[in-house]
Amino acid sequence: MQINGTEYRSVWFEQGRLKMIDQNLLPFEFGIKEFSSYMEVAAAIREMTVRGAPAIGAAGAYGIALAALCSPDEKFRTYLRNAREELLSTRPTAIDLSNGVNYVYESTIKFIPDFPHARQVAVLAAQEYAHKSEMDCLELGIVGSALIQDGFRILTHCNAGALATVDHGTALSVIRQAHKQGKNIFVYVDETRPRFQGARLTAFELQQEGIPHAIITDSAAGFYFWKKEIDIVITGADRICLNGDIANKIGTYEKAVLAQVHKVPFYVAAPKSTFDLTCAKGEDIPIEIRDEDEIKRFNGNWLANPSSAALNPAFDITPESLITGIITSSGIFAAKEAAQRV
């Protein structure tokens, strides 16, 4: 992605260290954080320095690579196992995390006790995972752009952008490609409470790309559906089940219900790492409940009555019956067939 004229990825490996754009600072400040241990990477995933299912998958993959680089030979297997457990415990909903972590872990431990090669493989496997994820996102954008007609007004929720992936994005990869093709488009950006990933990150990415857009409160989408001013909805996903149900950022389900009621197509864009072939249906996906403080305060300032409780589910489930199709790098599939066909 271009940020103020320079090309960036959201996460990348450089001289033995993992680097990430600090997504908690954006768009008010731009900063890069460096990580040299898996513990630091786990903390960064928990604190959402990096967020977005494909991006945390890559961060987890690199976290295992850092563990391999840091581990003493004599404790290599235990150290890597602990790193895997710690990284997987950070966030429960996005399946990309375990796909990234497990891919590098499995690739690496095969080389024990050849520790120098195991370390080399760990880094290469993480880089391969990230590169593949980036390619997947670029390709699904090209595939999905066929859905976008000139003049379309698109609704998206949360940030399914380059920042949420290694690069390009999922929903925003589709939108970027449509824009590159010269189609006139307009994007309604749900602000996405409580952490404002839409208002902060999606709006920032669209502004950097010069794509016309406006931020709306999450509750205002219904008004624009009612006015018939939304032609298509595209979101990302944190996990896609065998039956086509998905988990995505809290609020996605409401937009899917509204889209169906208003006969507006609702698409999910996702790389292959977001499919969970062991998960039968949406009810089986663990939903992360985050701290109520995310709702009640922002940057230390109170937004809500301090002595009231708040409930903060970070994701919700959208059943396959509400999904018009899933956009992948292999094609656009009906939700219930997508897991079999990607």
Add this chain to the structure above:
Amino acid sequence: MQINGTEYRSVWFEQGRLKMIDQNLLPFEFGIKEFSSYMEVAAAIREMTVRGAPAIGAAGAYGIALAALCSPDEKFRTYLRNAREELLSTRPTAIDLSNGVNYVYESTIKFIPDFPHARQVAVLAAQEYAHKSEMDCLELGIVGSALIQDGFRILTHCNAGALATVDHGTALSVIRQAHKQGKNIFVYVDETRPRFQGARLTAFELQQEGIPHAIITDSAAGFYFWKKEIDIVITGADRICLNGDIANKIGTYEKAVLAQVHKVPFYVAAPKSTFDLTCAKGEDIPIEIRDEDEIKRFNGNWLANPSSAALNPAFDITPESLITGIITSSGIFAAKEAAQRV
């Protein structure tokens, strides 16, 4: 309403001045503002020192009374006409404002040129209007409480509380009465972006009353519908049309759609001043578009990408087909019959 053990109304008249609880400060600070001219009252309505359809109706009524008290005899009619125009221009959607303003205006000008009596009548008419509005809200709460069963989990949007009315509230009047009757209830409080009237004001009122509740982001209601953890939705209204369509705070429409899809009853609670017998249907209601800054900043702090635009419709329309019933002091009516029956 009780606030920290003392009994308050949201707006009241005392020693020739209008007093209001400053709703922009709550719940972080508690302050009372005093007004001695209609221009100050108009500014307070615009800036949302007072908000909520029935409360701004009473504020508008008192605004005309202040105009009558301030006006010189020789310009009385012009002064009152200007006051009426200025007050009516402050906010376009809530019909209570014009009901309150016009009631006092019409009552007063009949006495011209008997200016001492006209002034006396202006104050009495405003007080009568406010008192009637307060009674109406108390009564509709008693009527509506019959809908609330023991154990109900209630969703409400925005603040339809004592603060939004002279006292008691609309949706919260129903909830207060159910609580007083000893029913175990739990209230999901939509935070209500962009101005957080739910998270700030509704949560504060429920906490003051000791009613169990939790704040949720506006987008999270769908998740709790999906989990079958919402038994009834009750909101207020800013205007009710002849055909039963209503305008209410942005986001209400989305909750009504979700309620219907999940077969959860959706009720609107409103005093008689919220009915507009000149408005045929929802499409005819003017929707106030407020400043984008309300979305992008809170108390001076940026929440969103500063150089992106934002769209800030303050209300949306919920069609009568999504409304199970309208709770009034005269009874609970089907939406399409309510305007004829109140």
